[in-house]
Each structure stands twice: as C-alpha cells, then as structure tokens.
Amino acid sequence: MIRTKGELAFDIFNVVLMFLIIIITLYPFWFTIVCSFSKVVAGNGITLWPKQFSTTAYSLLLDYDLIWITYRNTIVRCIVGTSLSVFFTAMTAYPLSKREMPFQGVLTNFILITMLFGGGLIPSYILVKDLHMLNTIWALVIPNMLGAYNIFIVRNFFRSIPSSLEESARIDGANWFYIWIRIVVPLAKPVIATIALWSLVGHWNAWFDALIYIRESTRTVVQVILRKITIENSSMDVNAIMAKMSNKDQSPGGETLEAAITVITIVPMLVIYPFLQKYFVKGIMVGSIKG
Amino acid sequence: MKKVVCFVVVGALLLSTLIGGCKKAGEESKPHSSTPVANSGESSENLQDSSGASTGERMVLKIPTHNPEKMNDQQELKTILEDRYDVTLEYYDYPDTEALSLQIMGGDIPDTIRDQSFADYHSYCDQGILAELPIDLIKENMPLLVEWVEKNVGEKIWDYVDHNGKNYSVPGLWSLGAKGFVVAYRMDMLRDVGINTVPTTIDEMDAALRAVKEAKGFAPFVVNVGSGTENLSCVLGAYGVYLAYYEQDGQVVFGGVEPGAKEALETLHTWYADGLLDPEFMTNKGANVKEKMAQNKVLVTQNRWYMFIPQDAFFDGSMYDVVSQIEGGELVIADAPKGPRGESGLTQENPVTGSGLLFGKHMENEPERLKRYLQVFDDGSFTEEALDLTFWGVEGTTYTYDEATGMEWIPPYDDVEKREEFGIGLYQLPGCFNDYDLQTKYMTKPQYLQLRLDSEEKGTGLYDTLVPFNRPVFSEKSETLERIVDDAYIDFITGARSLDEFDTFVEEWKSAGGTAVLEEGQAIIDATKD
Numbered sequence: 127m128i129r130t131k132g133e134l135a136f137d138i139f140n141v142v143l144m145f146l147i148i149i150i151t152l153y154p155f156w157f158t159i160v161c162s163f164s165k166v167v168a169g170n171g172i173t174l175w176p177k178q179f180s181t182t183a184y185s186l187l188l189d190y191d192l193i194w195i196t197y198r199n200t201i202v203r204c205i206v207g208t209s210l211s212v213f214f215t216a217m218t219a220y221p222l223s224k225r226e227m228p229f230q231g232v233l234t235n236f237i238l239i240t241m242l243f244g245g246g247l248i249p250s251y252i253l254v255k256d257l258h259m260l261n262t263i264w265a266l267v268i269p270n271m272l273g274a275y276n277i278f279i280v281r282n283f284f285r286s287i288p289s290s291l292e293e294s295a296r297i298d299g300a301n302w303f304y305i306w307i308r309i310v311v312p313l314a315k316p317v318i319a320t321i322a323l324w325s326l327v328g329h330w331n332a333w334f335d336a337l338i339y340i341r342e343s344t345r346t347v348v349q350v351i352l353r354k355i356t357i358e359n360s361s362m363d364v365n366a367i368m369a370k371m372s373n374k375d376q377s378p379g380g381e382t383l384e385a386a387i388t389v390i391t392i393v394p395m396l397v398i399y400p401f402l403q404k405y406f407v408k409g410i411m412v413g414s415i416k417g
Numbered sequence: 418m419k420k421v422v423c424f425v426v427v428g429a430l431l432l433s434t435l436i437g438g439c440k441k442a443g444e445e446s447k448p449h450s451s452t453p454v455a456n457s458g459e460s461s462e463n464l465q466d467s468s469g470a471s472t473g474e475r476m477v478l479k480i481p482t483h484n485p486e487k488m489n490d491q492q493e494l495k496t497i498l499e500d501r502y503d504v505t506l507e508y509y510d511y512p513d514t515e516a517l518s519l520q521i522m523g524g525d526i527p528d529t530i531r532d533q534s535f536a537d538y539h540s541y542c543d544q545g546i547l548a549e550l551p552i553d554l555i556k557e558n559m560p561l562l563v564e565w566v567e568k569n570v571g572e573k574i575w576d577y578v579d580h581n582g583k584n585y586s587v588p589g590l591w592s593l594g595a596k597g598f599v600v601a602y603r604m605d606m607l608r609d610v611g612i613n614t615v616p617t618t619i620d621e622m623d624a625a626l627r628a629v630k631e632a633k634g635f636a637p638f639v640v641n642v643g644s645g646t647e648n649l650s651c652v653l654g655a656y657g658v659y660l661a662y663y664e665q666d667g668q669v670v671f672g673g674v675e676p677g678a679k680e681a682l683e684t685l686h687t688w689y690a691d692g693l694l695d696p697e698f699m700t701n702k703g704a705n706v707k708e709k710m711a712q713n714k715v716l717v718t719q720n721r722w723y724m725f726i727p728q729d730a731f732f733d734g735s736m737y738d739v740v741s742q743i744e745g746g747e748l749v750i751a752d753a754p755k756g757p758r759g760e761s762g763l764t765q766e767n768p769v770t771g772s773g774l775l776f777g778k779h780m781e782n783e784p785e786r787l788k789r790y791l792q793v794f795d796d797g798s799f800t801e802e803a804l805d806l807t808f809w810g811v812e813g814t815t816y817t818y819d820e821a822t823g824m825e826w827i828p829p830y831d832d833v834e835k836r837e838e839f840g841i842g843l844y845q846l847p848g849c850f851n852d853y854d855l856q857t858k859y860m861t862k863p864q865y866l867q868l869r870l871d872s873e874e875k876g877t878g879l880y881d882t883l884v885p886f887n888r889p890v891f892s893e894k895s896e897t898l899e900r901i902v903d904d905a906y907i908d909f910i911t912g913a914r915s916l917d918e919f920d921t922f923v924e925e926w927k928s929a930g931g932t933a934v935l936e937e938g939q940a941i942i943d944a945t946k947d
Contacts, residue, residue: 192486248519252524337513337515337516338516343485344486
C-alpha cells in the first residue's frame with residue numbers, strides 16, 4: 127500500500143511524540159536508579175549515569191534488619207492475601223453466577239452496595255479492632271479479601287461457561303463443589319490469573335492499612351518504611367540505617383538512601399509487570415458477557 | 418426439597434449477617450485503658466490494680482519510641498534505668514499521627530500522647546479523652562521541667578495549655594524555634610566579587626547580589642518554600658514586619674498586611690525583576706536549594722542555623738556538608754540585614770510548637786502511676802546523670818569524658834553494634850523534652866561549642882505569639898487567609914499585580930476574616946494581661 131506524504135508525516139510525528147512521552151515517563155525511573163548508585167546526589171543535575179558510583183546505600187539497606195523483616199512481611203502478606211482473595215472471590219462468584227440460586231438478586235445488590243458506599247475509616251478501624259485483628263496479618267488480608275468489582279468480573283466469566291458442561295457433570299453425580307473445583311475453576315484460569323495479579327499488585331503497593339492497623343515496626347510492610355524515609359523524611363530511620371557506617375566520609379546522602387530503598391521496593395513489580403501487563407488489559411474485558 | 422433447604426440456609430445467612438451488623442448499635446464506645454498490643458498480637462492486661470498502686474510488682478511505664486525493634490530485656494541499660502526508677506519500662510512503636518487519631522477515636526487511648534496540635538488538644542479536652550493534670554501536681558513532681566519551661570517562656574506557659582480553667586498538659590517547648598532561622602552567605606563568592614565583609618544592611622545585600630549576578634550570571638538569592646513566603650522573611654524583617662501575629666504597641670497585628678510589608682515587597686519585586694531573586698522561590702524544596710548550592714548557584718539563603726555548621730557542632734549540617742565538598746567553599750552565617758530604619762530580624766517559630774505531653778483519661782484512676790511517669794520523665798530529661806546514662810552509658814565502662822576533649826568510647830563500645838547491645842542511645846525518657854543547653858555536651862564537640870553559640874545568636878526576629886492559644890476563628894479562617902497572602906505576595910513579587918493594589922489586598926485579607934482573627938487575637942492577649 128502506498129502511503130501518502132501526509133500519512134508518513136503523521137507517522138513520524140507520532141513516533142517522535144511517543145518517544146518523547148516514553149522518555150518523560152521512563153526518565154524518573156532511570157534517574158532514581160542512577161541516584162541510588164551515586165555517592166552524592168546534590169549537584170548532579172539531570173544525569174544519565176551515576177556520579178561517583180557507589181553501592182554503599184544498598185549494602186547499608188541490606189544490612190538494616192528491618193528492611194529484611196518488612197520485606198518478608200510484604201511477601202507473606204502478598205502470598206496469603208492473594209491466595210485467599212482469589213479463592214474466596216471465585217467461591218463467592220460461582221453461586222452468584224447461577225440465576226436459579228435463591229436470593230441471588232438480593233445478594234448481588236448487597237455486594238453492589240459495598241461498591242457504592244463505604245463505612246469510612248473510623249468504622250473500619252473499630253471493626254478491625256473489635257475483631258481482634260489489630261497488629262496481625264489478618265488486618266491486612268481480610269478487609270481486602272473480597273472486592274465487589276472482582277466478584278462481578280469473575281461472576282460474569284463464570285456465566286460465559288456453557289452450562290452443558292456442568293449439566294453433564296451433574297448427571298454423572300458430581301456435587302456443586304466438585305463441579306466448581308474440577309470443571310469451572312480450570313476453565314476460568316484467565317480471569318483467576320487476572321484477579322490474582324490485581325490482588326498481588328494491590329497487596330504489594332498497599333501501605334495505608336499497615337500504617338493504621340499494625341503497631342509494631344517488625345510486623346509492618348516495607349512500603350511503610352519507604353514512606354517514612356522518603357515522604358516523612360524520618361531521620362530516625364535514616365540514622366538507624368547509617369548507624370553502622372563507621373566511615374562517615376563514605377556515607378551516602380539521604381537522597382541516595384531514599385533512591386535505593388525506592389528501587390528495592392519497586393523492583394519486583396517492575397520486573398513482573400511488563401510480562402503480565404497484557405493480563406491487566408485483558409482482565410477488564412475477560413469478565414464481559416460473551417455470546 | 419433441595420431448593421427449599423437452600424432457600425432457608427441462604428435466608429438464615431442473610432438474616433444473621435443483618436443481625437450481626439446491627440449487634441453493637443446503641444452501644445457507646447467508651448474510652449478504656451489502652452495498652453500497646455504486645456508481640457503476640459493480643460492485648461496485654463495492665464498489671465496494676467485500678468488504684469494504680471503497685472501490687473508488689475513494679476509499675477509498668479509505657480513509652481513510645483522509634484526503634485523498638487532494637488530494644489530487648491537483655492540490654493544492660495534497660496536494667497540500670499529500671500532499677501534507678503524502680504519501674505518496668507515497656508517501649509512500643511511510635512504511632513503514626515493518623516494511626517494515633519484512629520486509635521483514640523476507637524477508644525484505645527494510650528497512657529501518653531505527644532505531638533498534638535493545640536486545636537487537637539482542645540478538642541480532646543472537650544471529648545474527655547485527657548486526664549486533668551493540676552499545675553501543682555506537675556510542679557511537685559516535675560520541678561526541673563517547670564524551671565526549664567518557665568525560664569524559656571515564662572509563667573504564661575500555663576495560659577497556653579489552659580482549657581476552661583483547667584490544665585491537661587505537661588508543657589514542652591522547642592527552644593530552637595525562637596532563634597532557628599538565619600541568613601547565610603557563600604563567603605568565597607563574596608570575595609570573588611571584591612566584597613570582604615558579610616553584608617549587614619539591606620543596601621549592602623542589594624549591592625552584593627548585583628555584583629554576584631553581574632559576575633556570575635545567576636540569581637544569587639535562593640530560598641526554598643517553607644510555609645508560604647516565610648523564607649523571604651529576612652527582607653520583611655528589614656522593614657520591621659514579620660509574617661506572623663504579634664503585638665505592636667499593644668495591638669495585635671499581622672505583619673504581612675502592615676505598611677512595612679509593602680516596602681519589603683517593593684524590594685523583593687525589584688530583585689525579582691532584576692534577576693537577583695531565584696524565580697523558583699515559591700517552588701524550591703530544600704533538596705533543590707542544596708542542589709543549587711552544590712552547583713555554586715547560591716550566594717545567600719535563609720534556613721536554620723544548624724544546617725550551615727558541621728553536624729558535630731549540633732545536628733544536621735546538611736548545607737555545610739554540601740559546601741565543604743566544593744573547593745574553596747565557605748559558608749558564613751550573617752546577622753539579618755538592617756533596613757532603612759535600622760530594623761532587622763527574621764520570622765521565627767513559636768517555641769511552644771505543640772501541646773506537650775498528655776495523659777489518657779484512665780490515668781486519673783491511677784494517680785500513683787501518673788506521678789511516677791512525671792517523676793521519671795523529669796529525672797530522665799533534666800538530670801545530667803540520667804542523660805549520661807541514656808546517651809553514653811556508664812562512665813568507665815562504655816565511655817570516658819573530659820571537658821576539654823569531650824567523650825571517647827571505650828572499646829568495644831566504639832562499635833555501634835556493641836552500643837546498641839548495651840542499649841545506648843535507645844532509651845529516651847520520654848524523648849519529647851529537650852533542654853538543648855543541658856544536652857550541649859552530648860550534641861556538640863568541645864571545639865565547636867563557640868561556633869554553635871555564635872550561630873544560634875544570629876537567629877533574631879519575632880514569632881507568632883498566638884500559636885499556642887485556642888483560636889476557633891483563626892482555625893476556621895487561616896487556610897483562606899494564608900492562601901490570600903501567598904497568592905498576593907507571589908503576584909506582587911513577580912509583577913503580576915501592581916504594588917499600587919497593596920491596600921486593596923489588605924482590604925481583601927481583612928474582609929476574608931483577617932479582621933475577625935485580629936479581634937480574636939486581641940481578646941486573647943488582653944485576657945492574659947488581666
């Protein structure tokens with residue numbers, strides 16, 4: 127197909143514009159990585175490579191016990207939270223996908239209302255406290271376990287599975303739970319993968335619930351420490367990290383430490399996300415009604 | 418049949434959910450004694466009986482800290498302190514502000530509460546969350562603290578924390594606030610343009626700025642945005658005004674709308690137009706100013722004095738660190754520039770920055786434990802013996818001290834891990850009362866003592882005298898009034914608005930609530946004089 131000059135010009139303009147947008151978007155990430163490997167940040171200006179290359183910030187951070195403890199807490203939270211979220215979301219969505227289920231409409235509206243209204247922060251806090259979940263992992267996992275949006279996405283996908291499959295299983299004597307676990311769930315892998323990803327990313331990035339429900343620093347998540355250092359500029363945490371620095375002349379600046387801890391907390395998502403991004407986009411469509 | 422069963426089961430589940438959700442309706446959430454949640458994740462029971470008397474076991478004092486993960490019962494210093502006061506010390510994570518508010522709203526009130534604004538303090542008093550602390554009780558059990566606050570602020574400190582004729586606070590203060598901000602110059606840059614003495618007047622400052630601008634090509638007066646335009650306050654001070662509420666000839670005024678402010682704005686506008694004032698004065702963060710300093714793009718700036726001297730002289734030293742890496746770089750802290758009428762100063766901060774140390778309501782039922790808290794905190798914060806223990810450990814075991822040379826660690830306590838094992842530097846009692854004069858020997862190396870004293874003395878000016886008072890009108894109007902001032906000042910300085918409209922701006926400020934705020938402030942000041 128022969129392209130006109132106008133089309134060619136438009137393509138060139140598009141490519142250049144996208145390239146600029148990519149640079150504007152990616153450069154802050156790159157700059158953070160560069161800062162984390164620079165001994166001193168002040169005075170470097172805009173730069174593509176580390177000035178006075180140093181890995182001291184990383185060695186200090188990795189030597190700081192609280193980073194490992196909170197990183198472990200974050201990973202445990204993600205695994206437990208994601209597993210439970212996926213399991214219970216799928217389990218909730220399946221009966222809701224059956225129109226013959228009693229009170230199906232009432233239950234659906236019941237769940238829908240939670241999407242529209244919330245009790246607010248104080249009632250949530252009181253509820254978590256009265257359920258004796260404060261300062262435990264359950265305060266981070268259970269309130270986030272069932273999201274109405276996720277339930278509806280999965281429910282809609284379940285509805286797209288031909289009922290003839292379930293009917294034939296029923297004829298062969300399978301009960302509802304067996305049908306769900308052995309037939310429906312394996313067919314619903316795309317949507318379950320999507321929900322799992324959303325849940326995983328949500329749990330990884332979450333910090334506010336840990337801030338208000340977790341009272342001990344050894345039980346909190348790494349994002350809370352990140353926030354303390356970068357946003358609250360907590361000199362206590364920075365001093366604690368740099369306390370073991372025997373040679374002050376070699377100590378990294380506060381900005382270097384901030385950049386290093388940002389990289390440490392963001393790297394897992396940064397590595398996973400590009401490979402699984404398509405599932406996020408697909409996931410929104412995968413729950414749409416088909417046929 | 419199965420459908421009927423299903424119908425009944427689901428219906429019952431729905432009903433039980435409804436009943437369960439309504440279960441606590443009508444029950445009031447009563448404040449109750451709170452204990453920090455212990456490591457097991459369960460609430461631990463208070464060991465004391467309701468009168469607070471020791472049941473044979475030591476009283477438990479619970480203190481928030483930033484490093485609880487480093488503390489344990491095996492640390493020698495913990496044992497020493499517990500024996501000294503005959504108490505058991507329990508340290509728990511210092512709660513985030515929002516988390517603490519939620520905790521209090523949820524009825525989980527800790528023994529002690531700190532760092533609350535005056536607005537929150539009065540609100541908590543009204544809600545019955547705080548224990549009343551008679552002034553005589555504090556004077557009897559914390560004589561050293563009382564001496565410290567009254568020496569620095571005067572007896573009016575008790576007016577600040579008064580709530581409807583009663584006291585609910587152990588007042589604290591941040592003595593650095595009143596003298597914190599200073600002006601600092603790059604002396605090496607001044608010498609480069611033939612100026613060998615630090616400018617002392619606004620005219621000399623103007624000349625220095627112009628000389629450096631001409632020679633080096635950058636805008637030499639660089640500040641970061643603090644609270645609005647306060648970091649330009651050295652110029653306002655030269656014309657006798659401050660961005661704060663203060664008394665002038667018996668009247669409460671806001672310096673930002675006084676005639677002197679117009680003169681200051683004319684100077685700032687001229688500097689901006691002539692490229693002497695950094696155009697990013699309203700967007701610079703601290704890191705940006707440090708960045709520009711490192712790039713040799715700052716002649717003069719304004720910030721806290723301890724940023725411009727070595728960290729071993731007191732604290733921070735961040736700007737000093739940046740300049741010390743520049744060959745020939747030299748920072749000098751200067752007096753605030755004098756204006757045409759000989760006035761000078763910077764807008765400082767009221768040293769009474771918060772409502773002090775508060776106690777939960779339940780402590781009224783434990784008077785002995787309350788007294789012990791007060792006694793321990795008084796000793797822990799204001800006696801040299803206790804501070805020596807907290808900061809350095811045991812003399813002869815962990816350190817040696819000589820007045821001429823300062824403190825030296827005794828091996829193996831020169832290793833920070835060994836010090837942490839001992840507990841050194843971890844056990845603050847409680848950590849919110851800082852008599853920096855008393856703490857000099859811990860914070861300032863002997864060779865820097867005079868530098869510290871000289872630097873601190875450069876912090877002159879006035880601060881907002883009404884900060885500690887309960888001001889409902891101000892609380893309601895302050896955001897609007899601050900926005901009006903910031904927007905107008907930026908427009909006046911950048912030239913977006915003519916200074917001929919200064920009087921119009923003043924009227925806008927007054928009609929937006931400024932008059933009401935001034936009247937409220939006047940009533941407060943008059944009441945304190947009665």
